Amino acid sequence: MIEPLMLNLRTRDHVTMHEEDVLKRLIEQRREFSAGEDLVQQGSRPSFSTVLLKGIAARYKVLENGSRQITALHVAGDFVDLHAFELKTMDHGVVGMTPCQVGLADHGGLRKISETEPHLTRILWLSTVIDGAIHREWIVAMGRKSRKSHLAHIVCELFLRLKVVDQTRGMSFALPLTQLELADVLGISLVHLNKTLQTLRRDAVLTWVNRTVTIENWDDLARIAQFDPTYLNLVCEAR
Amino acid sequence: MIEPLMLNLRTRDHVTMHEEDVLKRLIEQRREFSAGEDLVQQGSRPSFSTVLLKGIAARYKVLENGSRQITALHVAGDFVDLHAFELKTMDHGVVGMTPCQVGLADHGGLRKISETEPHLTRILWLSTVIDGAIHREWIVAMGRKSRKSHLAHIVCELFLRLKVVDQTRGMSFALPLTQLELADVLGISLVHLNKTLQTLRRDAVLTWVNRTVTIENWDDLARIAQFDPTYLNLVCEAR
DNA sequence: CGCAGTGTTGAAGCATATCAACTTGGGTGG
DNA sequence: CCACCCAAGTTGATATGCTTCAACACTGCG
Numbered sequence: 001m002i003e004p005l006m007l008n009l010r011t012r013d014h015v016t017m018h019e020e021d022v023l024k025r026l027i028e029q030r031r032e033f034s035a036g037e038d039l040v041q042q043g044s045r046p047s048f049s050t051v052l053l054k055g056i057a058a059r060y061k062v063l064e065n066g067s068r069q070i071t072a073l074h075v076a077g078d079f080v081d082l083h084a085f086e087l088k089t090m091d092h093g094v095v096g097m098t099p100c101q102v103g104l105a106d107h108g109g110l111r112k113i114s115e116t117e118p119h120l121t122r123i124l125w126l127s128t129v130i131d132g133a134i135h136r137e138w139i140v141a142m143g144r145k146s147r148k149s150h151l152a153h154i155v156c157e158l159f160l161r162l163k164v165v166d167q168t169r170g171m172s173f174a175l176p177l178t179q180l181e182l183a184d185v186l187g188i189s190l191v192h193l194n195k196t197l198q199t200l201r202r203d204a205v206l207t208w209v210n211r212t213v214t215i216e217n218w219d220d221l222a223r224i225a226q227f228d229p230t231y232l233n234l235v236c237e238a239r
Numbered sequence: 240m241i242e243p244l245m246l247n248l249r250t251r252d253h254v255t256m257h258e259e260d261v262l263k264r265l266i267e268q269r270r271e272f273s274a275g276e277d278l279v280q281q282g283s284r285p286s287f288s289t290v291l292l293k294g295i296a297a298r299y300k301v302l303e304n305g306s307r308q309i310t311a312l313h314v315a316g317d318f319v320d321l322h323a324f325e326l327k328t329m330d331h332g333v334v335g336m337t338p339c340q341v342g343l344a345d346h347g348g349l350r351k352i353s354e355t356e357p358h359l360t361r362i363l364w365l366s367t368v369i370d371g372a373i374h375r376e377w378i379v380a381m382g383r384k385s386r387k388s389h390l391a392h393i394v395c396e397l398f399l400r401l402k403v404v405d406q407t408r409g410m411s412f413a414l415p416l417t418q419l420e421l422a423d424v425l426g427i428s429l430v431h432l433n434k435t436l437q438t439l440r441r442d443a444v445l446t447w448v449n450r451t452v453t454i455e456n457w458d459d460l461a462r463i464a465q466f467d468p469t470y471l472n473l474v475c476e477a478r
Numbered sequence: 479c480g481c482a483g484t485g486t487t488g489a490a491g492c493a494t495a496t497c498a499a500c501t502t503g504g505g506t507g508g
Numbered sequence: 509c510c511a512c513c514c515a516a517g518t519t520g521a522t523a524t525g526c527t528t529c530a531a532c533a534c535t536g537c538g
Contacts, residue, residue, distance in 0.1 A: 043469075061379045064465055069382040071375040083372070086365040086478055091372055091470040114361055118354045125364045126325040128371065133322070133330055135374035136310040140300045142381045143308040143426020147526085178484065187382020189527050194486065226303055230282075231330040239325055386494085417516065428495050433518065 002027050002103055004077030004165040005051050009123055011164045012130075013239045019120045022113060027051055027103035033096045040081050042093040048104040049082045055100035056176065060184070061092050070185045071138075072131065073097075073158065077165040083128050085110050098176050122239050133231040142187055145226065147196045150186055152225035155206060159215060160229055172214040200224070241266050241342060243316030243404040244290050248362055250403050251369075252478045258359045261352060266290055266342035272335045279320050281332040287343040288321045294339035295415065299423070300331050309424045310377075311370065312336075312397065316404040322367050324349050337415050361478050372470040381426055384465065386435045389425055391464035394445060398454060399468055411453040439463070 002024060009015050029048075033039055039050055039057055052074050059072040059080065071092060074080045080094045085107050114121045134157070141150040162173045183193040200206055205221040207214045215221055241263060248254050269292075272278055278289055278296055291313050298311040298319065310331060313319045319333045324346050353360045373396070380389040401412045422432040439445055444460040446453045454460055 059375070061375075063379070063383055067383045069379040071378045083368040086361065086368045087372065087472055088474075088476060088478075089469060089472075092375060111361075115357045118357075118360075121357075121360065121364075122325065122353055125360075125367070128364070128368055129322040129325045132367065132371040132374060133326065135371055135378060136298070136300075136331060138378055139310045139374060139381065139426075140302070140308040142378065144302055144306045180484085187378075190485090191487090191528075192526055195526095198486090230328060233326055233328075235328075237327060239327075419516085429517090430496080430519085431494055434494095437518090 002051065002053065004053055005079075005103075006077075007165045008077035009127070011236060012126060012233055013123055013236060015120075015123065019117065019123075022117060022120060026109045026113065027105050029104040031102050031104065033100045033102065035096055035098050035100075037100075038093055038095050039100060039102060040084070040090055040094040042090055044090050045088055046081065046084050046090065046107075048106045049085050049110065050080050050094070051103040051105060052076055052078050052080055053101045053103055055096055055098040057094055057096050057100055058181070058185075059092050059094050068184045069187055070181070072134065073154075073185065075158070075161055075165060076167060079105075079124075079127055082124060083131070086128075097181060119239075126233075126239050130233050133233065137231050147186060147188055147192065148199050149225055151182075151193075151196050152200060152205070152221050153227055154182075154185060155200075155213060155215065156218075156222055156225050156227040156229075157232070159213075160232055160234065164234065170214075171216070171218065172212055174211055175208065175213045176211040241290065241292065243292055243314075244318075244342075245316075246404045247316035248366070250475060251365060251472055252362055252475060254359075254362065258356065258362075261356060261359060265348045265352065266344045268343040270341050270343065272339045272341065274335050274337050274339075276339075277332055277334050278339060278341060279323075279329055279333040281329055283329050284327055285320065285323050285329065285346075287345045288324050288349065289319045289333070290342040290344060291315055291317050291319055292340045292342055294335055294337040296333055296335050296339055297420070297424075298331050298333050307423045308426055309420070311373065312393075312424065314397070314400055314404060315406060318344075318363075318366055321363060322370070325367075336420060358478075365472075365478050369472050372472065376470050386425060386427055386431065387438050388464055390421075390432070390435050391439060391444070391460050392466055393421075393424060394439075394452060394454065395457075395461055395464050395466040395468075396471070398452075399471055399473065403473065409453075410455070410457065411451055413450055414447065414452045415450040 006015065006020060040046060054076055057074045057080050058070045060068050060070045062068050081090065084090055141153050159168060159173055162168050167173060179193055180190050183190045186193060205217045205224065207216060245254065245259060279285060293315055296313045296319050297309045299307050299309045301307050320329065323329055380392050398407060398412055401407050406412060418432055419429050422429045425432060444456045444463065446455060
């Protein structure tokens with residue numbers, strides 16, 4: 001089922017039953033990946049794009065010295081490499097942070113959609129452009145926010161993105177990452193991430209036990225993060 | 240004339256004469272901005288997108304404490320806010336780093352193109368997706384590279400992007416930014432940028448005098464930057 | 479039971495910010 | 509034409525943030 005994808009898209013624009021049908025036929029094939037497995041290899045030229053249906057995945061690059069930077073996190077309902085339909089060659093890898101179930105969208109089928117379904121094409125285009133907006137927000141957080149603020153920002157963002165696809169419970173959500181993986185998101189060391197996390201716990205804005213984050217005080221968390229959700233485009237309007 | 244835009248697009252894919260005509264008719268209106276002026280305001284809902292035809296512009300966000308982070312640099316031939324066609328609301332501002340000449344592409348016209356010109360639509364989509372690829376590369380540089388490496392990376396990237404639109408002379412190009420502006424690109428302090436720059440000069444990989452950068456040793460510069468141009472998609476293939 | 483992955487802690491050293499002063503060069507008004 | 513001014517660049521000193529190294533605690537699992 002491509003439910004999460006539909007929840008994701010319908011948060012931003014109306015999608016007709018016909019368009020939903022087209023997507024269902026596009027994304028017939030399924031695959032499963034275990035945690036730590038690459039969903040997409042850097043340098044590959046995939047003939048299909050991948051929609052995450054279950055789990056959490058990350059785009060990443062590894063540098064010469066072996067350090068890794070995660071450039072994006074993806075949740076159910078996200079295309080993890082729709083841009084590959086345009087770029088052809090993957091300039092980064094995508095790895096599962098958890099066991100992942102995905103759907104595959106053939107590039108031939110996508111091309112056909114771009115020829116016959118202009119509105120649906122714009123919606124798909126939109127979803128790549130929202131990726132870009134998130135990238136920009138991450139750049140701002142990395143460049144000009146404190147690590148504490150950056151971490152708070154990531155939590156705020158993940159909460160809202162997971163809420164869209166119905167993966168939150170109250171103010172809690174599953175965050176089955178290790179601290180090392182989170183450090184690779186922020187671009188800091190494991191030790192420093194650990195200490196930064198503790199400052200947020202000490203401020204009583206969140207807890208993170210049993211791989212589950214609970215936001216205890218959204219307003220304070222958002223204030224620490226200087227979080228403004230505009231960039232997530234959680235607004236349904238004609239595109 | 241939209242020459243730089245055509246050079247930009249034709250580097251990535253074949254563009255027919257008909258498509259060029261369509262773009263010419265789309266981008267009829269011109270505007271001029273002086274250095275330091277906003278081309279696009281954060282929070283605005285523009286009814287057109289902006290192609291930079293002359294000059295250098297930057298996307299940026301300003302935080303509560305007044306610090307600024309530049310999230311992208313744009314050169315002639317770049318759409319600075321094509322994503323606004325999809326996102327509707329600008330989540331960041333765009334400012335001219337130099338006097339800028341731009342062309343305006345009406346969103347109504349873009350919508351029409353998306354209905355009638357699928358191939359051209361894919362090319363425009365591609366250009367937003369390349370923006371995203373550049374964002375990711377910046378995230379990697381900010382998170383996991385040394386400031387020296389990051390700065391070298393910016394120089395390598397700008398050189399290749401300017402070469403595409405014929406704005407280089409040999410191994411030199413105009414870089415009419417102040418060090419303060421460059422510091423806002425890297426997300427570091429002005430003082431530290433200055434000292435980082437000097438390490439590159441000491442390594443004799445580049446000079447920067449009279450607002451002109453000359454790359455004295457590309458191989459060393461690229462090695463310091465760990466620069467791999469794949470992400471710029473400087474490859475002409477059918478999209 | 480022991481092992482491996484994960485989380486936590488403290489200490490030492492390097493990287494970067496901040497503050498403050500000084501230099502340089504081009505532009506402008508007296 | 510000179511004196512001045514201002515923006516941009518440069519430099520050194522000090523303080524803070526962050527990394528690295530190393531050790532130890534906890535937990536789930538074979």
